[in-house]
Amino acid sequence: MTTCWVPGAADTPYGVQTLPYGAFRRSEGEQRLGVRIGDFVLDLRGAEDADLILAGGALSESTLNAFLTLGRAQWTTVRRRIVELLTEAEHRAAIEPLLIPLAEVDLVMPFTVGDYVDFYSSEQHASNVGQIFRPGQPLLTPNWRHLPIGYHGRAGTVVVSGTPIVRPSGQRRSSDGPVFGPSGRLDIEAEVGFVVGVPTVLGDRVPTDRFADHVFGVTLVNDWSARDIQAWEYQPLGPFLGKSFATSVSPWVVPLEALDHAWVPAPAQDPPVLDYLREDDRRGLDLSIVVEWNGTRVSEPPFAGMYWTPAQQLAHLTVNGASLRTGDLYASGTVSGARRDQVGSFLELTWGGTEPIKLDDGSERTFLEDGDTVTITATAPGPAGSTVGLGDVTGTVHPAR
Incomplete structure (x- = not known):
């Protein structure tokens, strides 16, 4: 690998192999x-x-x-x-x-967001959420293995790392009917985002093999979630106010070219997908993610195991002719592995709030309290044994207004 003359840059995750x-x-x-x-x-x-x-x-x-x-x-x-x-x-x-x-x-904020779409592409996460939210029912909905499920979020609430996260208020379910107030089950979602560069014309589709023609690079995402608001509102049309109050992104966008050595075979898909979602070279990114809660490392979600790939997500997003705009951001959905210490949300980490975790300062948590800080970082393998850094995305919870 080429040697950099900048003092201290060599042998770090932010040498010339990265350049975000x-x-x-x-x-x-x-x-x-x-x-x-x-x-x-x-x-x-x-x-x-x-x-x-x-x-x-x-x-x-x-x-x-x-x-x-x-x-x-x-x-x-x-x-x-x-x-x-x-x-x-x-x-x-x-x-x-x-x-x-x-x-x-x-x-x-490094780019102006055109549109924001969030997917739901981890089989482990979807299965866990199904078990928590819909006990006694099938873990996955009938469509889950046939298409990358997503929802259209609010571009105006995508904010750069470090922006204060104000606890949202909304309707929640109670034994006496719906009530209004601050969310009591504020959560995170550790995700990976993809930033669109080259736009398309309304009516065009982007096949899976054209992914790199349109996507410039990758950024880390924390799609904050109010689980109590979400649980009451999400059927039948999906997430709305429980998601739209804030989505944090890293200040750094890592070009796809920096990740050439991070592509690995993606999980096999069963049943076979429809033609527009098929990939001749089916690959995912080997990203190692770390989630810290008030300085305590609580989880290490593995991105390589995501069921739906970034190329499939882009193909599905545009298959109906929806146009891409420069600055569009689409996120992977929560990244979760098979083990409890590999999940990308606190909903899963504490199993719906029933199993508190202990932080290094001795305190216990189920969901986020005011003043809590969450930091998500990630790295990827680079050339010649180097490491590519994806920066970090951090947010601190502030009281409801």
């Missing part, structure tokens, strides 16, 4: 685009203004959207150029002034 894109602001300054390298951010506007990178002005914008529209060939060209700038000694004098310590910047 984000947006930042210094003090009260303007929002600018950057690429993370080690513990620095490379100012892309400065690099483009100095003609060190050529992207038609797209990197001088305040969000990634203009760059996302350029497509795979241009994404590849710019990435290769950034690698050159950070590894070839002849560029060091020009680039060093454009490297800003991460400690000196505020990371902000």
Whole structure:
């Protein structure tokens, strides 16, 4: 693997094997685009203004959207150029002034979200939820193994990591009928998000083998969930207010090209899927996710076992002719493995709140309390034994208003 000259960047999850894109602001300054390298951010506007990178002005914008529209060939060209700038000694004098310590910047929302769709693609998670929410009934609904189930969320409530999460209020079931008030069963969902770059025209479909033509990269997602509001409202039309109050994303978008070494065979599907969901090369991403609750590591969900792949999700999302827009975000759904310490929600971790867990400070939890902080991180295998970092997504719960 090529050696990077940036101090401290080599042998870290944020060397030249990763190079995630984000947006930042210094003090009260303007929002600018950057690429993370080690513990620095490379100012892309400065690099483009100095003609060190050529992207038609797209990197001088305040969000990634203009760059996302350029497509795979241009994404590849710019990435290769950034690698050159950070590894070839002849560029060091020009680039060093454009490297800003991460400690000196505020990371902000890196792209403007067009639409937001959340899927339900982990068989283990769906089975657990079925057992908790629908005891005595089949774990999976009849359609689950035939299509990637999803719902359309609210793009306006997708927020960057670190944004306070205000406890939502809504209707909940009680023995005396519906009541209104703050959610008492506030939860997380550890997920992986996919950011769309190249749009489509209304009526077009994106087959599974065109996934990489449209998806720019990956970001971590926490789709916060109010389980008591959700349980009362979700039949027959699915999630609504129990999900739409906040969805947190990492400030970093990792390009698909950084994940070339992370693709692994996806689980076999039975029964066979319909033609538009078939894949000649069926692959998932080997991502290792960690969930921390107030600093205590409580779960390590494995993404490689997801039943429905990102390519299948995109194919299903567009099979009816629904158009893609630059900045569209679609998320995998909760990532859960077979063991209790591999689940991606606290609903599963505490089995519907019946089995409290103990945190390192000695306190016990079933669902989130005001003041609690959740951080989700993830890594992937990179070239030559390196590690690709996907950043983190963090949120702290604030009292209901």
